[in-house]
Amino acid sequence: EAGVVQSPRYKIIEKKQPVAFWCNPISGHNTLYWYLQNLGQGPELLIRYENEEAVDDSQLPKDRFSAERLKGVDSTLKIQPAELGDSAVYLCASSSPFGTSGEVDTQYFGPGTRLTVL
Amino acid sequence: AQSVAQPEDQVNVAEGNPLTVKCTYSVSGNPYLFWYVQYPNRGLQFLLKYITGDNLVKGSYGFEAEFNKSQTSFHLKKPSALVSDSALYFCAVRRLSNTDKLIFGTGTRLQVFP
Numbered sequence: 250e251a252g253v254v255q256s257p258r259y260k261i262i263e264k265k266q267p268v269a270f271w272c273n274p275i276s277g278h279n280t281l282y283w284y285l286q287n288l289g290q291g292p293e294l295l296i297r298y299e300n301e302e303a304v305d306d307s308q309l310p311k312d313r314f315s316a317e318r319l320k321g322v323d324s325t326l327k328i329q330p331a332e333l334g335d336s337a338v339y340l341c342a343s344s345s346p347f348g349t350s351g352e353v354d355t356q357y358f359g360p361g362t363r364l365t366v367l
Numbered sequence: 368a369q370s371v372a373q374p375e376d377q378v379n380v381a382e383g384n385p386l387t388v389k390c391t392y393s394v395s396g397n398p399y400l401f402w403y404v405q406y407p408n409r410g411l412q413f414l415l416k417y418i419t420g421d422n423l424v425k426g427s428y429g430f431e432a433e434f435n436k437s438q439t440s441f442h443l444k445k446p447s448a449l450v451s452d453s454a455l456y457f458c459a460v461r462r463l464s465n466t467d468k469l470i471f472g473t474g475t476r477l478q479v480f481p
């Protein structure tokens with residue numbers, strides 16, 4: 250079974266430029282998460298989707314960040330314009346309320362996109 | 368508010384020796400507790416979780432963790448460390464409600480020496 254797929258793996262941009270990250274969750278997982286991981290820190294939730302609905306976006310800086318999950322499968326996270334402080338790893342994860350006891354509500358993470366803003 | 372503390376930034380252990388990576392948590396109500404491992408330039412890999420039942424949880428790669436409600440701890444353990452276990456380990460917690468977000472600790476770097 251394929252895991253969570255993210256692209257690109259690495260992105261280098263200049264400040265004030267826009268950038269977008271893409272995530273394809275595990276097949277059948279209706280819950281999708283975007284996390285921000287700063288160097289030396291644990292991941293912090295940016296936004297959580299249940300199917301196509303954003304049910305928790307309280308930590309998303311809405312002045313420059315936006316996300317969408319139009320068909321309830323793939324998702325895109327965008328930053329416009331990027332700032333130097335946005336340099337971090339952006340992680341996508343997915344989960345399902347179904348499956349074995351070990352799988353239920355367990356979040357599975359993609360490899361992340363490492364963003365460098367110059 | 369939920370929180371997780373990983374008091375050690377780094378743990379060093381010799382290969383073959385037992386290892387422990389510590390985690391304490393604070394949450395109202397009953398917790399879901401998780402351990403993840405992160406290798407360089409990789410995402411987080413799920414190791415194990417505690418929801419209810421037996422306080423000793425067994426997970427991937429020979430790891431296990433013990434839930435201690437009175438001490439609000441969920442320490443990760445392995446009887447015999449491997450050099451390949453060297454990585455960054457994260458403890459995480461959330462309440463039983465499915466709408467609650469996962470709160471991660473700051474991570475503990477495990478270094479296993481040959």
